Amino acid sequence: MKELDTIKEKYPTTRAAILPALYIAQEKFGWLSPEAIEEVSSTLNVPKALVRGVSTFYAMYKHKPMGRHLIQLCTNVSCMIFGAETLLELLKNKYGLEPGGTTEDGRFSLVIMECIGACDRAPAMLVNNDFHSNLDDNNITEILEKYK
Amino acid sequence: MERYLLRNIENANSADIEEYEKAGGYQSLKKALSMEPKAIIEEVKKSGLRGRGGAGFPTGMKWTFASADPKFPKYLICNADEGEPGTFKDRPILEKNPHLLIEGMIISAHALQARYGYIYLRGEYPQAREILENAIKQAYEKGYLGDNVLGSDTGFHLSVHQGAGAYICGEETALIESLEGKRGQPRIKPPFPVNVGVFSMPTVVNNVETLSNIPYIIEIGAEAYSKIGSPDCPGPKLYSVSGHVEKPGVYELPMGTTLREIIYTHAGGIKGGKNLKAVIPGGISTPVLPADKIDCPMDFVSMPKHGSMLGSGAVIVFDETTCLVKVCWRAMKFFEHESCGKCTPCREGTGWMRSVLERIENGQGKDGDIDLLLDIAGNIAGKTFCPLGDGAAVVTMNFIKHFRNEFEEHITNKGCIQGTKTA
Numbered sequence: 001m002k003e004l005d006t007i008k009e010k011y012p013t014t015r016a017a018i019l020p021a022l023y024i025a026q027e028k029f030g031w032l033s034p035e036a037i038e039e040v041s042s043t044l045n046v047p048k049a050l051v052r053g054v055s056t057f058y059a060m061y062k063h064k065p066m067g068r069h070l071i072q073l074c075t076n077v078s079c080m081i082f083g084a085e086t087l088l089e090l091l092k093n094k095y096g097l098e099p100g101g102t103t104e105d106g107r108f109s110l111v112i113m114e115c116i117g118a119c120d121r122a123p124a125m126l127v128n129n130d131f132h133s134n135l136d137d138n139n140i141t142e143i144l145e146k147y148k
Numbered sequence: 149m150e151r152y153l154l155r156n157i158e159n160a161n162s163a164d165i166e167e168y169e170k171a172g173g174y175q176s177l178k179k180a181l182s183m184e185p186k187a188i189i190e191e192v193k194k195s196g197l198r199g200r201g202g203a204g205f206p207t208g209m210k211w212t213f214a215s216a217d218p219k220f221p222k223y224l225i226c227n228a229d230e231g232e233p234g235t236f237k238d239r240p241i242l243e244k245n246p247h248l249l250i251e252g253m254i255i256s257a258h259a260l261q262a263r264y265g266y267i268y269l270r271g272e273y274p275q276a277r278e279i280l281e282n283a284i285k286q287a288y289e290k291g292y293l294g295d296n297v298l299g300s301d302t303g304f305h306l307s308v309h310q311g312a313g314a315y316i317c318g319e320e321t322a323l324i325e326s327l328e329g330k331r332g333q334p335r336i337k338p339p340f341p342v343n344v345g346v347f348s349m350p351t352v353v354n355n356v357e358t359l360s361n362i363p364y365i366i367e368i369g370a371e372a373y374s375k376i377g378s379p380d381c382p383g384p385k386l387y388s389v390s391g392h393v394e395k396p397g398v399y400e401l402p403m404g405t406t407l408r409e410i411i412y413t414h415a416g417g418i419k420g421g422k423n424l425k426a427v428i429p430g431g432i433s434t435p436v437l438p439a440d441k442i443d444c445p446m447d448f449v450s451m452p453k454h455g456s457m458l459g460s461g462a463v464i465v466f467d468e469t470t471c472l473v474k475v476c477w478r479a480m481k482f483f484e485h486e487s488c489g490k491c492t493p494c495r496e497g498t499g500w501m502r503s504v505l506e507r508i509e510n511g512q513g514k515d516g517d518i519d520l521l522l523d524i525a526g527n528i529a530g531k532t533f534c535p536l537g538d539g540a541a542v543v544t545m546n547f548i549k550h551f552r553n554e555f556e557e558h559i560t561n562k563g564c565i566q567g568t569k570t571a
């Protein structure tokens with residue numbers, strides 16, 4: 001985790017680098033596996049239990065293996081009134097995807113999001129780091145087809 | 149009104165430093181560097197600027213407290229957590245006008261003699277992160293950031309700290325905990341962050357939009373600024389409008405524009421010519437208003453007199469076909485999910501209210517459930533550590549206050565007459 005040297009310089013304490021370090025480890029290992037936690041702990045010289053304790057507080061750190069593509073679908077109010085729930089149904093019927101679950105082929109994981117700040121283009125989702133909005137039953141499948 | 153916060157954003161390269169400079173950017177910083185720090189704080193005080201993060205605290209006053217604390221180094225944090233559902237107003241600044249925010253932060257840092265700054269950015273905005281990091285790099289290259297800002301004695305170092313999907317980290321003391329690498333649970337106040345903030349040092353936390361107003365105040369002067377919008381609460385304001393309107397989006401209008409004008413004049417009225425049923429005026433944590441209560445000036449001072457709050461200025465509009473029991477249920481699901489677990493009334497109460505709302509919506513509501521909800525809400529309100537729990541209670545109380553009939557109908561008819569259920 002060489003990137004961490006520059007990151008550590010941004011803060012007066014090493015501990016403050018835990019959140020960025022967890023992101024880097026998650027990127028590298030795909031999820032916060034025991035090895036990932038170990039690596040953060042040894043690089044920053046903070047106890048493993050502490051690193052784990054911090055990581056479990058935050059929804060965007062993953063504590064189990066994820067599919068190749070992470071679908072983060074918003075179902076909060078502005079998206080709900082424009083049909084986010086029918087999209088959930090569709091993901092279930094078409095891909096067998098349940099919130100918090102992963103498809104059998106390891107292609108997609110699905111996570112329900114609270115508002116992702118795209119309420120004017122509801123319903124909206126993030127696939128990995130890409131925003132997709134104004135979703136409906138038709139365009140969502142088209143979009144997802146691009147993620148193999 | 150001429151736009152200031154969203155100036156130039158139609159320009160595809162608006163986030164580039166050269167374009168920003170061409171449009172007059174960084175001139176306020178040059179002016180501010182020639183002013184004494186105390187004089188800038190006075191100017192901000194005189195402008196009447198109130199924080200745009202939700203609470204409306206006078207910015208000049210906050211700065212005075214932090215400035216009076218003898219400890220150094222001081223820290224300046226920009227709150228870019230923007231997690232309140234319905235809110236997407238900071239996003240155009242972060243993605244299209246990042247140098248406005250950066251210029252505002254450097255001026256603020258000069259005023260506060262703060263040497264270090266962080267932008268605490270929500271994890272759900274990965275594009276904004278790239279744009280901000282690039283903008284910061286450009287600002288270093290041009291000498292706006294660094295040990296000697298434009299060759300002056302003022303030094304300021306700025307970086308982005310990415311959050312990881314916890315709404316509570318928008319609360320300033322939880323944000324500080326998170327920035328220190330901890331679980332994001334709120335701290336007890338006092339001491340206030342202005343005295344004991346991040347890394348135990350005096351810290352000012354301000355919202356993106358608040359800091360982006362600073363260059364404008366320096367540019368036109370406090371006197372002229374204080375004449376924009378509401379007298380007690382002046383300035384331009386970003387309103388993010390979503391839900392059943394023809395033209396959802398972010399609107400920059402004078403503070404105190406009425407809710408009716410925002411919805412009907414700017415956002416194009418109710419989608420498909422339907423009738424309005426209700427509005428959440430300031431993000432999901434603010435009390436809902438029925439259709440006949442929208443002639444209220446949208447500012448921090450007026451909204452409480454009209455039964456709600458300005459919050460983040462996130463207007464969510466519901467037409468006549470919306471099931472409000474379901475909206476209330478979804479709001480409660482949010483609070484339950486985001487409760488940090490530190491205090492019992494909030495941790496237990498939000499989940500309990502959610503389950504009662506769920507059974508009412510799904511046709512299993514019992515006589516007495518409405519009073520049960522009010523009872524639970526009453527036991528949360530005023531008894532929690534931070535405003536999240538209070539918000540959950542007040543939201544429930546107000547849905548029932550204005551739409552009790554609809555809750556009763558759900559119980560008598562054993563479900564929603566529109567056929568909706570919870571997901």
Ligand SMILES: Cc1cc2nc3c(=O)[nH]c(=O)nc-3n(C[C@H](O)[C@H](O)[C@H](O)COP(=O)(O)O)c2cc1C
Nearest residue numbers: 199200201227229230231318319320354355358535
């Ligand atoms: C639960 C909760 C969530 C909050 N979320 C945000 C947020 O996302 N962005 C923000 O600027 N302020 C948020 N605030 C308000 C901050 O605590 C703080 O008042 C604000 O950042 C101060 O900046 P201002 O004076 O410029 O408004 C939140 C407060 C609470 C209680």
Ligand code: SF4
Nearest residue numbers: 488490491494534537
């Ligand atoms: S009110 Fe809720 S979110 Fe706030 S400290 Fe208590 S448990 Fe945490």
Ligand code: FES
Nearest residue numbers: 074079115118119
């Ligand atoms: S409610 Fe879905 S993006 Fe805001």
